[in-house]
Amino acid sequence: MKRYSNFVILLSLLFLCSCATKSQIGLDSVKVNNLELCLVKNKNSVTSLNVLKNGKELNVKGKFLMSNPMGFVKRDGKPQYYSYPKLDIDYVFIIIGDIVSDKDSDTRSICGSKIQGVVVKGDSVYLTNRTLSGNITCSDYVLDEKVFFDFANYSDENK
Numbered sequence: 001m002k003r004y005s006n007f008v009i010l011l012s013l014l015f016l017c018s019c020a021t022k023s024q025i026g027l028d029s030v031k032v033n034n035l036e037l038c039l040v041k042n043k044n045s046v047t048s049l050n051v052l053k054n055g056k057e058l059n060v061k062g063k064f065l066m067s068n069p070m071g072f073v074k075r076d077g078k079p080q081y082y083s084y085p086k087l088d089i090d091y092v093f094i095i096i097g098d099i100v101s102d103k104d105s106d107t108r109s110i111c112g113s114k115i116q117g118v119v120v121k122g123d124s125v126y127l128t129n130r131t132l133s134g135n136i137t138c139s140d141y142v143l144d145e146k147v148f149f150d151f152a153n154y155s156d157e158n159k
Contacts (some may be wrong), residue, residue, distance in 0.1 A: 023085065024050075028110075028139075030079035037093060039069055041106040049095075049118065051087025051125045061095040062127030066097030066115065071110040073138040082148040092148045096137055111138040116151060 027047065038050045047069050051058040052114040059146045073094040081091045096112040115137050117128035128151045137143065 010047075024048075027069075030072045030074070030081075032079055032081060032091060034049075035091065035120065037072070039071065039095065044077065049125075049127065053123060058123055058125050060127065062129060064095075064097065065128060065129075065131045066112070066114040066116055068099050068112075069095045069116070071096050072101050073115070073137065073140045073141070073143055074139055077140075078105065079090075080142060082145055082152075084149070084152045087152055089119055089121050089152050091118075092152045093118040094137075094143060094148065096139055097131070098133070099111040100136055109138040109140040111136050113137075115143075115147070115149045117148070119152060 006087075021040075021067055022040050027039040027041055027136055029038040029120040030035060031098045032037075036052045036053045039047060041047050042049055043127050047064065048059045049064075051060055065119055074094065079093060081093050084092070096110055096115055100111050100115065113136055114131045114133045118130045119126045132147065132150075
């Protein structure tokens with residue numbers, strides 16, 4: 001039953017990403033105001049991040065530093081993010097990767113052993129240049145704002 005519920009969750013995520021192309025499978029997406037971020041996988045099983053702002057595709061700088069990035073951290077089904085105007089950062093999102101096995105995870109969400117930040121500054125998007133690990137993080141577990149602030153200070157732009 002647990003495997004079946006995880007399959008249903010994953011299958012439902014495949015249809016969520018409007019910024020996935022025909023050759024990509026959408027894994028998860030978040031929308032905030034005029035911004036949409038989509039985790040997508042191509043036919044070679046390579047995951048990438050597509051970002052649209054006002055319908056225009058933005059270039060994402062940096063690379064994933066974890067395997068199988070699969071989902072965004074959310075609060076009550078809505079994207080969890082923070083903004084840092086003093087740092088000129090519009091949004092910081094967190095992506096979960098290094099997915100854990102069914103026996104280690106919660107059936108309601110995607111869980112992983114690493115997280116990585118996504119920083120949006122105007123029309124620039126950066127994957128942070130480091131990850132955090134040591135705890136299992138699930139997509140529907142609220143993270144403390146300190147984690148987002150930490151990632152805001154570790155984008156390539158803020159080195």
